[in-house]
Amino acid sequence: MQRTKIKEILTQEKTDYTVNVKGWVRSFRNNQFIALNDGSCLGNIQVVIGLDAAEDVVKYITNGACISVDGTVIASLGKGQKVEIKADNVVILGECDPEKFPLQLKNKPSLEYLREIAHLRFRTNTFGAIFRVRHTLAYAVHKFFNDRGFVYLHTPIVTASDAEGAGEMFRVSTLPFDNPPRLEDGSIDYKEDFFGRCTNLTVSGQLEAELGAMALSEVYTFGPTFRAENSNTARHLAEFWMIEPEVAFNDITDNMDLAEDFIRYIIAYAMEHNREDLEFLAQRLVDEEKQKPMNERSELGLIEKLEFVLNNKFERITYTQAIDILLDSPAYKKKKFQYDVKWGIDLQSEHERYLVEKHFKKPVIVTGYPKDIKAFYMRQNDDGKTVAAMDILAPGIGEIVGGSQREERLDKLMTRMEEMHIPTEEMYWYLDTRRFGTTPHAGFGLGFERMVLFVTGMSNIRDVIPFPRTPKNAEF
RNA sequence: UCCUCCUUAGCUCAGUUGGUUAGAGCACAUGACUGUUAAUCAUGGGGUCCCCCGUUCAAGUCGGGGAGGGGGAGCCA
Numbered sequence: 001m002q003r004t005k006i007k008e009i010l011t012q013e014k015t016d017y018t019v020n021v022k023g024w025v026r027s028f029r030n031n032q033f034i035a036l037n038d039g040s041c042l043g044n045i046q047v048v049i050g051l052d053a054a055e056d057v058v059k060y061i062t063n064g065a066c067i068s069v070d071g072t073v074i075a076s077l078g079k080g081q082k083v084e085i086k087a088d089n090v091v092i093l094g095e096c097d098p099e100k101f102p103l104q105l106k107n108k109p110s111l112e113y114l115r116e117i118a119h120l121r122f123r124t125n126t127f128g129a130i131f132r133v134r135h136t137l138a139y140a141v142h143k144f145f146n147d148r149g150f151v152y153l154h155t156p157i158v159t160a161s162d163a164e165g166a167g168e169m170f171r172v173s174t175l176p177f178d179n180p181p182r183l184e185d186g187s188i189d190y191k192e193d194f195f196g197r198c199t200n201l202t203v204s205g206q207l208e209a210e211l212g213a214m215a216l217s218e219v220y221t222f223g224p225t226f227r228a229e230n231s232n233t234a235r236h237l238a239e240f241w242m243i244e245p246e247v248a249f250n251d252i253t254d255n256m257d258l259a260e261d262f263i264r265y266i267i268a269y270a271m272e273h274n275r276e277d278l279e280f281l282a283q284r285l286v287d288e289e290k291q292k293p294m295n296e297r298s299e300l301g302l303i304e305k306l307e308f309v310l311n312n313k314f315e316r317i318t319y320t321q322a323i324d325i326l327l328d329s330p331a332y333k334k335k336k337f338q339y340d341v342k343w344g345i346d347l348q349s350e351h352e353r354y355l356v357e358k359h360f361k362k363p364v365i366v367t368g369y370p371k372d373i374k375a376f377y378m379r380q381n382d383d384g385k386t387v388a389a390m391d392i393l394a395p396g397i398g399e400i401v402g403g404s405q406r407e408e409r410l411d412k413l414m415t416r417m418e419e420m421h422i423p424t425e426e427m428y429w430y431l432d433t434r435r436f437g438t439t440p441h442a443g444f445g446l447g448f449e450r451m452v453l454f455v456t457g458m459s460n461i462r463d464v465i466p467f468p469r470t471p472k473n474a475e476f
Numbered sequence: 477u478c479c480u481c482c483u484u485a486g487c488u489c490a491g492u493u494g495g496u497u498a499g500a501g502c503a504c505a506u507g508a509c510u511g512u513u514a515a516u517c518a519u520g521g522g523g524u525c526c527c528c529c530g531u532u533c534a535a536g537u538c539g540g541g542g543a544g545g546g547g548g549a550g551c552c553a
Contacts, residue, residue, distance in 0.1 A: 030512045051510070063503090078511045099486075099504050106514050107487040107502055112546065168551090204553090229552055230477065236552065338549085349549075399553060447553045460546090472544095 001070060007040035013082050015075050021045060021085065022068045022093065024123060026105065028061050034087075036069070039122070042129055042276050046076065046084040057090055064096035064103065064123070111463055118467055119476050126284055129277035130464055133270055134452050140269035141222055141243055141448075144262055150218040150245065155205030157224065160197050161427070168228035169200035170238075201226035206244050206445060207377075207430055210406060213246040213441055214433045220245040222448070230471050234460040235398065237449060239469040246443035252379075252388040252405040255442035256365050259392060259401050260314055263363075263451070267306050270455055278303060278455075285457040298396075299361075302457040305395075308362070314392065315360045318368040319347075325359055326351055346373045349398060356393045363400075364393045376420045378404040379440075380412055390444065397454050403444020410434040 001020040009019065023038035023045075032051065035044040047069050049058070061067065071087040078084075103109065103120045114121040121127045142152065158172050174194040175181065181192040190198040205221035212219040225242040245258065271278065282302035289297045300308060317325070326332055326341045331354055339348040347355075347366070356364050368386040371378070378387035392401035407413040413434055417424050424431060452464040462468035467476045 027514070029515050030510055032510070033512050033515085035513080046513080048511080076511095078513075080513050101503090102486070104487055104503050108514090109487060110546095113487075116545090225553085227552065231550085231552060232477085233549080233552090234547080240553075242553075402553065445553070450553070 005040040006036065006038045006043070006045045009045055009073055009083060009085075010041060010043050015073055015083055018070070018072050018088075019085065020068065020070050021047070023066070025061060025063055025065045025067060025096075026123075027063060031058060034061060034067070034069075036067070037123075037128075039128055039132075041132075042125060042280050046078075046081050047071065047087050047090075048077075048084055049087045049090060053087075053090070057092060060092040060095050061090070062096050062098040062101075063105065064098070064101045065092060066094035066096070067091065068093050111460065115462055115468075122466075125280060127463075129274075129280050130452070130456050130458065131466065132277050133274045133281070133456055134464060136270045136274050137266050137452060137455060138222075138448070140266040143269070144265045145218075145220045145245065148218065150220050151212065151216045153205075153209055153212040153216075153219040153221055155202070155208040155221045155223065157202055158195070158199050159202045160195065160199050161207065169203055170226050170228045172199045172201060203227055204242070204244070204445065206246065206443065209244050209246040209443060210377075210441065211429070211433060213248045213443070214437070214439070217248045218245070219247075232471055234462070235450065235453075237461055237465060237468055237470060240461075240465070241448035243446045243448055244443060246441065248439055248441045250405070250442040251440055252367060252390060252442060255403055255405060255444060256314075256316065256367070256390055259365075259390070259403065259444050259446070262446075263392075263401075264310055266451070267455060268310055271303075271306060271310070278306070281456050281458075305457075306455065312362055314363040314365050316365045316367065319366055319370065319386065320368065322347065322351075322355060322366050325355065329354060329359065331358070344370050344372070352393045352398055356395050361395070363395070366391050366393065371416075374404070376416050376422055377406050377413070379407045380416070388442075394450075394454050396459075397450050400450045400454065401444050401446045403442065405440065405442040408434060408438045408440050410438065 001018070003022050004019040006021055006023060009021070021036060021038065023036040026035040026037050026044050028034050032048060034047040034049065036047050037044045049061075068091040069085060069087050070089040071085040073083050074086050076082060076084040102117050103123060105124065109124075111126075114124065114127065122131060145152065172194075175188070175190075175192065181189040183189045190196070193199070202225060204225065205223060209219055209221050221242070221244045223241065224239055226239055227236075228238065229236065245262070247254070247258065250258065285298070285302050298305070320343065323341060323343050326337075331337060332341055337348075337350055337354075339345070339350065341351065355366075356362070367388070367390045368381065369389045369391075370385060371380060371387045374387050374389050378389050380387055388405035390401070390403050391399050394400040407416065410431065414424055414431065417427070449461050449464050453459070453461055456464060458464050462470065
């Protein structure tokens with residue numbers, strides 16, 4: 001018999017038909033009632049077996065075991081579920097020794113413990129919900145851009161460009177570690193390496209995305225990104241997924257509009273398609289925060305927070321305005337900030353948090369940063385001091401989007417690169433777009449895991465990617 | 477990398493002023509019961525108290541060092 005997904009049985013609520021279901025046992029009560037989950041949805045189907053069931057089958061129906069059930073869907077005789085399966089035949093597909101199985105759901109295992117058994121944590125309600133939501137968000141990313149005529153551009157994972165300065169990079173090499181070929185001055189001879197030059201894993205697909213945009217008009221990337229920073233925080237990964245749209249003819253305002261539409265669209269898509277999972281995650285957050293003092297709890301529930309983002313425009317301010325707000329804030333006057341505030345500084349986490357969580361209480365887009373704290377490719381404003389950068393700051397997450405209008409004027413771009421000691425000859429391919437048919441264009445990068453954090457209400461980025469890579473951790 | 481907290485049974489955690497035999501719930505085993513919803517009840521097995529060194533008559537408990545993890549910060553997205 002063809003397998004039926006548990007989601008289909010639970011949502012249709014039809015009765016009196018025969019089915020086959022397969023899944024993993026979540027609980028087995030009273031030698032009669034199996035809570036079975038196949039990952040198709042949050043809920044379990046209750047499978048009822050007779051008290052006369054074969055003993056050599058019953059003894060292998062343990063938490064974690066994988067079973068196949070043939071039976072009839074009937075209206076449940078008990079309370080707590082509308083339909084259940086009266087089993088005619090149960091086959092043990094995979095035994096699970098309960099004494100050795102590390103995942104004991106009744107103990108409400110901690111997120112930290114589950115991280116250590118990340119290969120099994122998919123079998124919990126929480127991680128099932130997270131990864132279904134993550135999938136939906138990823139799908140919505142492609143749907144959003146596809147519906148608007150963007151081309152999905154696969155930018156390279158291996159790159160020889162280290163010009164962007166977006167952080168430490170992972171070296172890609174086939175040279176022997178212990179005895180690499182060397183030049184006369186003792187430095188490593190990369191001409192002998194696989195690519196004939198020094199190569200690394202990409203830290204951003206932006207520069208290549210710009211090349212595509214300067215012909216295809218609208219492109220986006222969505223791929224893995226690698227940073228070899230020794231960052232040990234709940235918001236950083238060494239391997240993460242980044243989305244980088246790049247649009248010809250867009251200015252900084254178009255760029256902000258695109259980012260806002262994009263964020264709203266994928267949240268709305270998840271709200272529509274993963275309502276049950278999000279409601280479960282909302283309840284999880286409430287339960288988790290019960291242990292916190294009142295003043296540290298979220299003002300809004302998860303669902304309310306997402307609805308708020310859907311229904312309210314993001315606040316748009318300039319960097320200069322942000323500094324003025326901070327200087328005028330009670331927190332500044334009471335010397336609550338650890339880092340000083342003055343025009344020209346890079347905004348610290350505490351400053352961003354104040355703006356987003358205390359002052360505006362909604363996502364904030366900050367534009368017009370001082371050029372000295374931003375990357376070379378950002379378009380210089382007429383004031384000679386600032387660039388057309390934009391950062392979107394989200395409550396609880398911090399920077400979720402970083403973007404800019406790009407400097408399309410060759411002379412200004414070259415001058416800036418020279419000031420920042422970026423080799424213009426090596427970057428000829430980037431500069432060629434400004435030499436041959438240049439035009440204003442803009443784009444941004446969005447950290448996908450940070451988006452998943454925001455939507456699921458989780459607080460550690462290691463819990464929203466299946467197998468997190470962080471300093472000293474590449475397990476699984 | 478810095479600050480801070482934590483590490484006791486397979487899991488979650490208690491363990492008083494340093495005191496003699498380290499506990500509970502869950503999980504597991506055996507038995508009972510059978511329309512349960514984290515099923516229930518009874519009985520039972522289960523410990524490198526993270527590691528090393530030290531103080532002490534005596535260390536899970538105090539001190540020093542180390543490892544791993546959490547939270548915050550920096551770097552960064």
